[in-house]
Amino acid sequence: MTTDDLVLYTNPMSRGRIARWMLEESGQPYRTEMLDYGNGMKAPAFLAINPMGKVPTLVHGDAVVTEAAAICAYLAQTFPGAGLQPEDTPRARAAYHRWLFFAAGPLEAAVTAKSLGLLAPAERAQMVGYGSFDRTVEALAGAVSDAAPWIAGARFSAADVYVGSQIAWGLMFKSLPAHPAFVAYVERLQARPAWQRASALDDAAMPNQA
Structure with a gap:
C-alpha cells in the first residue's frame, strides 16, 4: 500500500x-x-x-x-x-458491537441534547433513543467499570477508539461527569502510542500552530 x-x-x-x-x-x-x-x-x-x-x-x-x-x-x-477487532467469541463480539453503536447513537445524542438544552422531558423519554441523560451515563459507566481492561474484554479494539474518544471529549468539555471509571479508562487509552502520535499530528495542525 x-x-x-x-x-x-x-x-x-x-x-x-x-x-x-x-x-x-x-x-x-x-x-x-x-x-x-x-x-x-x-x-x-x-x-x-x-x-x-x-x-x-x-x-x-x-x-x-x-x-x-x-x-x-x-x-x-x-x-x-x-x-483491532474483538476476540472471536460471542461475548466479545456482542460487547464490541453493543458499545460501539451505543456511543454513536444514544450517548452522542444524549450529550448533544444536554449541551444544547434540548433533552427530552421525562414524559417523552420513550420517544428518544437515549431515554434519559442520567440513564445513558449510568449504562456507560457500568460498561467501562466492567472493562477488563477494554470495552470488549481483554483485547483493545476499534470500539475502544470510538467509545474512548467520546468519553475523553466528554471529560474535557465537562459534558460527562468525571466518573472514576471514565477517568481511569481514558488514562489507559491515552497511554497508547497510537493515541499519542495521532494527537501530536492533529495538535500540530491546529490553526494557531500554522
Whole structure:
C-alpha cells in the first residue's frame, strides 16, 4: 500500500481526530487532506465525495466511508492484521458491537441534547433513543467499570477508539461527569502510542500552530 491508497479528509477540530487515531492504530500508510469549515468542506470536489460536506471522510481506493464509528469498524475489518477487532467469541463480539453503536447513537445524542438544552422531558423519554441523560451515563459507566481492561474484554479494539474518544471529549468539555471509571479508562487509552502520535499530528495542525 501507498499513502494514496487511504486518504483521510479531516480537520483537527473535528471528529476526524477519532479517524486519525484509528488509522494510527491500524499501522497502514495514509495521506491527510485538511479541510476548513468554510470553502473546503463545501467545495464541489469534496461534496462529490461526501454530499454532507462533513469530516471525517475516508477514501480507500474507490470506496468512501463516512461517520467516525463506521470508519473505525471499516478499518478494523479491512486490516485484520492490526488486531483491532474483538476476540472471536460471542461475548466479545456482542460487547464490541453493543458499545460501539451505543456511543454513536444514544450517548452522542444524549450529550448533544444536554449541551444544547434540548433533552427530552421525562414524559417523552420513550420517544428518544437515549431515554434519559442520567440513564445513558449510568449504562456507560457500568460498561467501562466492567472493562477488563477494554470495552470488549481483554483485547483493545476499534470500539475502544470510538467509545474512548467520546468519553475523553466528554471529560474535557465537562459534558460527562468525571466518573472514576471514565477517568481511569481514558488514562489507559491515552497511554497508547497510537493515541499519542495521532494527537501530536492533529495538535500540530491546529490553526494557531500554522
